[in-house]
Amino acid sequence: MEVKTVLQRLSEASGVSGYEDEVRSLVVEQMRALADEVRVDAMGNVVALRRGYAAGGDGPSVMLAAHMDEIGLIVTGVEKGFIRFTSVGGFDDRVLLGQEVIVHGRKDLPGIIGSRPPHVLPASERGRVISHHDLLIDVGLPPDEVTAQVRVGDLVTVNRSMIELKNDLVAGKAFDDRACVTAVLACLDMLQRMRHAWNVYAVATVQEEVGLRGATTSTFAVTPTVGIALDVTFGSQPGVSETETMDVGKGPAIAFGPNIHPAVFERLEAVAKANEIPYQVDPIPAATGTDAWAMQVTKAGIPTGLISIPLRSMHTSVETISLRDLQRAGRLLAHFIAGLDDTFLDALRMD
Amino acid sequence: MKDLIQKLVESWGPSGYEDRVRELIRAEIADVVDEWRVDALGNLIAVRKPIRPGGMRVMLAAHMDEIGVMATYVDEKGFIRFTNIGGVYPLNLRGGRVQFRDGRVGVINREEKAEGDPTLAQMFIDVGAASREDCPVRVGDPAVFLRDFVDLGPRLVAKALDDRVGCAILIEVMKQLQDTPHEVVGVFTVQEEVGLRGATTSAFGVEPDLALAIDVTATGDTPEARKRPMKLGAGPAIKVKDRGMLAHPKVKDRLIETAERLGIPYQLEVLELGSTDAASIQTSRAGVPTGCVSIPTRYLHSPSEMVDYEDVTNTVRLILGFLREPIDLG
Incomplete structure (x- = not known):
């Protein structure tokens, strides 16, 4: 599997929270080639099952x-042909001005996010971050046509192509968390050539x-024996404390802390060492802010792990990762899965 | 309706x-x-x-x-301190009336010397009691706004x-x-x-x-x-x-x-x-x-x-x- 191509397709697809249709259809297509069953649940999650050789219907998974x-934007009104909006998820007001966007109205419209020019700003507003409440999208159409094409609740995404930097780094939008969706696909691809005893549910x-x-x-529907979330984590960059970041290009981060079952952490680390996969250790003392946080407290509790890809400039449209880290995350996951057996069930016991 | x-x-x-x-x-x-x-x-x-x-x-x-309020403390003079049940805005409270479960009514006011934006901590309910012993409200008693329904014709207020x-x-x-x-x-x-x-x-x-x-x-x-x-x-x-x-x-x-x-x-x-x-x-x-x-x-x-x-x-x-x-x- 060519991870760069897959990541590019996923990254450039639109899929704001709650409206994941476009990216979902790409994910479903990819998953079908790598899994025994693929379904889409009531919320829109893609759930793909790869059966393990030892697992029956109720076997460990x-x-x-x-x-x-x-993250994205959503229309809250149209004023004199300009479009007001707010964010879905944590879009950072600092990176909105000057963006090229696509307004997903009755049809897709190219637009830009503009603002008053600096010359006319009162002194009190100069040099300040402009709140999204004061930004407007211009699609160029006359007011009556904008009103006909765009209404409250329409989604807006940033229009951004992935670019390749040097040294296997790439930058683009929505690498949070489609870099990890790609890593899961890479893992499933490897598992085609490996034996695994447990059932694998790959969920986008x-x-x-x-x-x-x-x-x-x-997680409620799948009720797995073990859950592994994959998400991005803060990559090292100037101005961000070293203690809060993982180095980009030095391998996926394996998290530990209260959100993580100690045996899952230990096994992931052991697998990385045994297979000479570079990795970093990410201590997270409280909420991880990832799907792992929700998975862990589902039903009677799920032993949970977290693998993260270091990423610079999170929640901007130039999120930056190393493709090598992505591939390593996929490999780590595949080897972890291939090693799951009954002895690991014993390791999970807390008593 | x-x-x-x-x-x-x-x-x-x-x-x-x-x-x-x-x-x-x-x-x-x-x-x-x-x-x-x-x-x-x-x-x-x-x-x-x-x-x-x-x-x-x-x-x-x-x-x-x-939404409502709940008594947290009754002082020696019979004034009731309270906390919120749900999203109660202090700005909406001063001069208002609340009613406890038994029908008793209290009025809300704010410490006279308090400054700045009003906070619940500066406010109290007065049910007309002369002392703590005389106050019929106990810690934990809930109350809600007391306000009549008004039919303005096309619009309703309550x-x-x-x-x-x-x-x-x-x-x-x-x-x-x-x-x-x-x-x-x-x-x-x-x-x-x-x-x-x-x-x-x-x-x-x-x-x-x-x-x-x-x-x-x-x-x-x-x-x-x-x-x-x-x-x-x-x-x-x-x-x-x-x-x-x-x-x-x-x-x-x-x-x-x-x-x-x-x-x-x-x-x-x-x-x-x-x-x-x-x-x-x-x-x-x-x-x-x-x-x-x-x-x-x-x-x-x-x-x-x-x-x-x-x-x-x-x-x-x-x-x-x-x-x-x-x-x-x-």
């Missing part, structure tokens, strides 16, 4: 969760950015 | 203490539903069986509870329109429902204002195939209001998004189609803050396709909330129309 939704979740909602419901 | 709304809003029922409202609603609907039950949290669950085949189990939720107007709409829907393929489960929920708690458990128990919440939403149509697309009198608001949930696109679209087919005015709702029972129903069990119909309401969480009566009657029509035919989410 591992669920992988990576979210396919992206929805609505993570607005509150882990897809992971909440899909 | 105005008499019904008046009865409901003038009833007493802060979160966790909804029994009087529940009894009132039970009496209204007991004869028109096929069965009803009250669950462990106090949700009233009323079921109407389908008239014809081809439908789903549809849960409709409106919350019975209202406390607790959030969400008794939703309860009135749901009662009307259960009464008027004639021809439907769906098993319609009307749930009058508890504890919405303190975290959607009744909806969480009732949705788990009901296991619906589809759900709608009926609740109020904020408007942007008052002087110098924040920019919001919703306004009074433009019809029921079909929710697209609030802070807690994104409506299922097909449920939302189906509501829009229904309104357009029946010629019911409607507006689309994008709300930056707040949420409704729909948020917790949607993520119940393995997930429930969920939407929400909102009644645009001015001055939310004040003792004088205002709705447009035609918006209310049109919401009843919209929901009845929505339930008339099988629903395909495929």
Whole structure:
């Protein structure tokens, strides 16, 4: 599997939380080639099952969760032909001005996010971040045509193509978390050539950015023996404390802390060492802010792990990762799954 | 419906203490539903069986509870300090009256020397007691705003329109429902204002195939209001998004189609803050396709909330129309 091509297709598809249709159809297509069954649940999660050789219908299973939704914008009104909006998920006001966007109205319209020029700003507003309440989208159409094409509740996505930087780094939108969806696909691709005893449920979740909602419901339905979430984590860059970041290009981060079952962490680390996969350790003392947080407290509790890809400039349209980290995350996951057996069930016991 | 709304809003029922409202609603609907039950949290669950085949189990939720206050301390002179039950704005309290469960009324005021934005900690309730011993209110006693219902003709003003107007709409829907393929489960929920708690458990128990919440939403149509697309009198608001949930696109679209087919005015709702029972129903069990119909309401969480009566009657029509035919989410 060519991860760069897959990541590019997923990244450039639109799929704001709650409206993941376009990216979902790509994910379903990819999953069908790699899994025994693929279904879409009531929330829109894609749930793909790869059967293990030893597992019956009720045998042990591992669920992988990576979210396919992206942060975006939503229309709140049209004023004199300009479009007002608010965010879905945590879009950062600092990176909105000057963006090229697509307004998903009755048909898709190209637009730009503009603002008053600096020359006319009162002194009190100069040098400040402009709130999205004061930004407007211009699609160029006369007011009556905008009103006919666009209404409250229409979605807006940033129009951005993936670009390749040097040294296997790439930048684009929605790598959070489609880099990890790609890693899950890479893992499933490897598993085609490996034996695994447990059932594998690969879930591309929805609505993570607005509150882990897809992971909440899909974990309930799957009720796995073990859950592994994959998400991005803060990559090292100037101005961000080293203690809060993982190095880009030095391997996926394996999280530990209260959200993580110690035996899952230990096994992931052991697998990385045994297979000479570079990795980093990410201590997270409280909420991980990922699907793992929801998975862990589903039903009577799920032993949970978290693998993260370091990413710079999170929640912008130039999120930056190393393709090598992505491939390593997929490999780590595949080897972890191939090693799951009854002895691991014993390792999970807390008593 | 105005008499019904008046009865409901003038009833007493802060979160966790909804029994009087529940009894009132039970009496209204007991004869028109096929069965009803009250669950462990106090949700009233009323079921109407389908008239014809081809439908789903549809849960409709409106919350019975209202915001209020609760006594936390009585001082030696008999003044009561209190905390909030749900989202109470200090600015709305000064000079207001509250009523405890036994009917006793107190007035709220603020420490005279207090400065800056009002906080609950600076406020107290005076029930006319001469001393701590004389004060009939005990720590833990809840109270709600005391305020009469006012019929302004096209518009209604009252406390607790959030969400008794939703309860009135749901009662009307259960009464008027004639021809439907769906098993319609009307749930009058508890504890919405303190975290959607009744909806969480009732949705788990009901296991619906589809759900709608009926609740109020904020408007942007008052002087110098924040920019919001919703306004009074433009019809029921079909929710697209609030802070807690994104409506299922097909449920939302189906509501829009229904309104357009029946010629019911409607507006689309994008709300930056707040949420409704729909948020917790949607993520119940393995997930429930969920939407929400909102009644645009001015001055939310004040003792004088205002709705447009035609918006209310049109919401009843919209929901009845929505339930008339099988629903395909495929």
